Amino acid sequence: MTIINSNPRREARILAVGAHRPARVVPNSELVERIDSSDEWIQQRTGISTRHWAGPEESLTDMAVEASKVAIARAGLTADQIDTIIFATITYPFQTPSASTDVGARLGIERAAAFDVNAACAGFSYSVGLANDMVRSGTSTYALVIGAEKISDFLDLDDRATSFIFADGAGAVVIGPSDHVGIGPSIMGSDVTNRDAIAMEPSWLDYKPGADLAATAWPVIHQEGQKVFRWAVYEVAKVGKEVIEKSGLQPSDIAAFIPHQANERIIDSLAKSMELPDSVIIARDIRTTGNTSAASIPLAMDRLLTQHPELHGKNALLLGFGAGLVFSGQVVELPPAPLK
Numbered sequence: 001m002t003i004i005n006s007n008p009r010r011e012a013r014i015l016a017v018g019a020h021r022p023a024r025v026v027p028n029s030e031l032v033e034r035i036d037s038s039d040e041w042i043q044q045r046t047g048i049s050t051r052h053w054a055g056p057e058e059s060l061t062d063m064a065v066e067a068s069k070v071a072i073a074r075a076g077l078t079a080d081q082i083d084t085i086i087f088a089t090i091t092y093p094f095q096t097p098s099a100s101t102d103v104g105a106r107l108g109i110e111r112a113a114a115f116d117v118n119a120a121c122a123g124f125s126y127s128v129g130l131a132n133d134m135v136r137s138g139t140s141t142y143a144l145v146i147g148a149e150k151i152s153d154f155l156d157l158d159d160r161a162t163s164f165i166f167a168d169g170a171g172a173v174v175i176g177p178s179d180h181v182g183i184g185p186s187i188m189g190s191d192v193t194n195r196d197a198i199a200m201e202p203s204w205l206d207y208k209p210g211a212d213l214a215a216t217a218w219p220v221i222h223q224e225g226q227k228v229f230r231w232a233v234y235e236v237a238k239v240g241k242e243v244i245e246k247s248g249l250q251p252s253d254i255a256a257f258i259p260h261q262a263n264e265r266i267i268d269s270l271a272k273s274m275e276l277p278d279s280v281i282i283a284r285d286i287r288t289t290g291n292t293s294a295a296s297i298p299l300a301m302d303r304l305l306t307q308h309p310e311l312h313g314k315n316a317l318l319l320g321f322g323a324g325l326v327f328s329g330q331v332v333e334l335p336p337a338p339l340k
Contacts, residue, residue: 003026003237008220009136010177010178011178011181012131012176012177012178013181014128014174014182015075015173015174015182016071016073016074016076016174016291017171017172017298017305018067018068018069018070018072018074018298019170019172019298020064020070020169020170021052021065021085022052022054022055022058022169023089024052024053025050025052026050026167027050028042028043028321031157031163035157035158035160035163036160036235037164045265046264046265046286047264047265048165049166050288051168051288051289051290052168054168058150060093060099060148060149060150061092061099061148061152063168063169064087064089064146064148064170066170067172068144068146068170068172069107070172071173071174072107072197074277075142075174075176077142077176079108079109080108080109080110081114081141082109082143083140083141083143084113084131084134084140084142084144085100085104085109085113085114086100086127086144087099087116087127087201088117088123088126088127088145088146088148088303089117089148090118090123090149090293090294091150098115099116099148100115108115119294119320119322119326119328120293120322120326121322121326122320122327123293123294123322124171124294124295124297124320124324125260125297125328125330126184126186128173128175129183129186129188129328129330132175132183132330135176135338141176142174142175142176143175143176144173144174145172145174145298146173146298147170147171147293147297148169148171148294148295149167149169149294149295150168151167151168151291151292151293152167155188165263165334166290167289167290168292169289169292170295170299171297171298171299173298182250182329184243184329184330185243186243186329187239187246187327187328188326188327189239189327189328190326190327191235191325191327200280229263229265229266231325232262232266232321233266234273235275235327236327239319240274240317240319240329243317243330246332248277251275251280252277254280254315254316254317254331255279255280255281255315255334256281256282256308256314256315256317257270257276257281257283257319258301259282259300259318259321260296260297260320260321260322260324261286261290261296261297263291264287267286274329283300283301283303283304285299285300285303286300286321297318297320305335309337312335312336312337313334315332315334316331316332316333317329318332
């Protein structure tokens, strides 16, 4: 007998976005002494003036739950209507069970499909692509996509290459059915020849059978800044151009550019290389939020819509890139204004 598809194909879109930033704001002045630097040097190199760090009492999933509650409410849904949870993160400190099931339990979502995505700073964009495919195929109706990090737990505050870059926070979107295309084709990939340019060290791969794990150093994040910068500027820009082309659009059809908030110089170089017109509004959440890896795109989306409400329902290019070296992007229709 022939297999029957009981879920006819449909389209999907982002219905709402939510965000959560920890209360503690950390200015550059709090970090410069340990790395023999200055506020001016940090801002010139990265664009960052402040970032948010969660305290010991606020966990990764605490932040994710708060962002998810906002997104679900703005979508006009209740938690029990969510049937898929995709959680993009690299800083959940447990191998299993997953961060996504923790969020599901705390939101009272008992039977949702739930899994984590470890694609670093491209994780949210990867997850949007997966959720889009699931909703379009009928596998899911309402998918909660979360990007959240508590990178402050994995920082070496004496490392001049990373201590001032990374930050904490959570963002979430709800993706659901649409009567028109709301999420374009996703491009996902990796440059594995440079996979160690950003890494947690020591790696679990370094642990030998029989080793005293209690005596093993806690992993912290390291990166080869110049290598990552060159790769992002020259290679990721090509991905952005391809994403726009595969969506059947021109750069002039894009209203907003929401890249991973890695570095303001990278953001500016990407926009220039992709020949985005001056009319495109560029998300610059990096300045006061820092680099929050998988959380950076949804956090930047939420802030951009707060600052520019006229962008609700307009086309935006999402572009994530990071450790691996992985990349992903798609053009999305930004969510409508939140329901009152």
